[in-house]
Amino acid sequence: MPYRGWAGERVERERADIGGARMWTEYVRERRPVVLEGLLVDEAWRGGSWADLGELKAKAGDALVKVERLGEGGQFGTGNARERMRLRELVEKLEGGEEGYYLTTQYESGEDEEDAEEEWPAVDDVLPAPTDRLAGDFPAQPEVLGELVLQQCNLWLGRSKEGRTTGLHHDFHDNLYMLLRGEKRFVLFPPSAHEYLHVRGAVQEVHENGLIVYEEGVRADGLTEEEAEAWRAAGAAGGADEAGEGERVAKRARVEEEEEDDDDESEEESVAPVWGEAGDDDGDDDDEWEGEHNCADDYEAVEEELAAVENKEPESFSKIKTSVLHKHFGVGGASGEIEEGELRPLAGCPAPIVVELKAGEMLYLPAGWFHEVTSRGTEGVHMAFNYWMHPPDGKEAAYVDAAAWKAYRAAVAAAVEAKQK
Template structure:
């Protein structure tokens, strides 16, 4: 019951991007549900998915956390949530090594991740595209001087300098990862873009600030974790000793860890919703309904907000730009009607 982080913006075709955000079997139902609940109108979705399972005796998700805020809507069956705060990460016996816990609670395992889950290199590429679009719009209006023009060109120069702080390998100029203003591949001008970018790298003094990194060697196979870093080694039997959900036995260390952590338990019935912020640990035990063999839940995954104002949950317009591109693609594909999104 985990949320997979979508691929880097622009790293897939538009069709794959839609599939990342709306994985099967959800697409045929998009006309019947809101893409964004009205009470979370300023948050940006990472993914929507539909979970369907069969567990008359109960099935455990395992103790873990996700990287996005989650609005969990139970349609059928019953779900028992056992929840722990990110502040208790030190007690969770994780497979991964925590780098830091952000102010908004996001648990970070990599150095190059913002508190809203965005990769700075991706944001830098978007900032250049966004600034360039503003300059192009002014030129189309015949504006090539004045305060507005000066601000727009200065912003573009600043964005390009910031982008150069990242290795050329991460930018993939002229390759399949080109990121256009819509957040999708657009290779019509690859050759021209590659030449321009290459000249810019050679001529800019900023390019000398960071040397091209050596190619990293993959870690040995036996050093790779068997589970995602956000999963705990603590078995469900340690959380629910009376349940027969797993053969794994709880050891003394796990019992001691759980005794030090503060837990909250709640049960969802059909029609109930639970809002679970990013990186809150949870184990979910799912049960099929009394009159059905399945349990069904709809999940709205939202990029974790970092701001304190409802109207401005993110530090910039990056996630909003990516989502608006997805919305356009969804409408163009016919999955939803214009105005429904």
């Protein structure tokens, strides 16, 4: 089924105390973005104190985080290399004027052996570092998000006086984005615009709620039928522990299938020669080819290496350069010639909705909405905190598959409780 949510021309602004019932009826259910003026009104919310960097260091400075390095073209968010450091070290770099680092989502990527886990967790890591150290300052289930089930919380932290951008992309979860420090400009397109925006992946389906999927069999709530069945069975067995085991089984099955696919692909690929270290001029022959040297082989190897780097970018990212996107639509007054051959939105693409967000405001963005974000900081530093929630597929209740999501919700609550101890 095609996307059936809202696709208007202007994002409304509401008070932060809108309440969960009205938020559901007018925005979440309608798949409609909205700016909320103010931060959470929940009694448990104390996250505004983190804007004081000294306070943030005192509460979570020892947290070990993976920090993204600035990529080519002065852009973050496209699979750039990440570096491990303590949060305190990052904050001190930012305070010292460093603009080449950005704290983003703490996903597990298999970059090193420390990422490997012997067993799958029951659910996604709902409170990754440093949010686990800050868990006493925010509610795990904000009232304004109603019955939506938490997928993950994240802290976003960087520095830029002139403005740094993320590439144009969409997420797979509903997002409540809270700006604690600085300014952000969001350039938004509805999920239905995917056919104009040159996404890297091959879109298999766009669900009615806006969820864009790149593999067959993923439902509008983000689960496969096999995963949902495992959750239903686990819930019937009784309790979060059983639900956790059901999720482990489902994830394990999916990973084993992906590994088999990878093995099949690797058998079909030819083995490329290994290059020596760049700048290795010590006179040895360590970097020479075995057998006859062929310049065509050199060229093919370089092309493969460049393609491998490019393919690290997520499927949900657009291939359009941010500078081209801005010039094409005149975002922020951008102008100038677009070089011949540069990808630009296809004819018929709707004009973007531009939203300016200031510290002390929130943006609700449903799953599948494309966004490019430019960040500027108060005295350089900008900071945000967000909730990603599993996308709803119901009209009355949030989720159609009530039994599966009851078990999933219980497992999330258990995971949050374990982190808060």
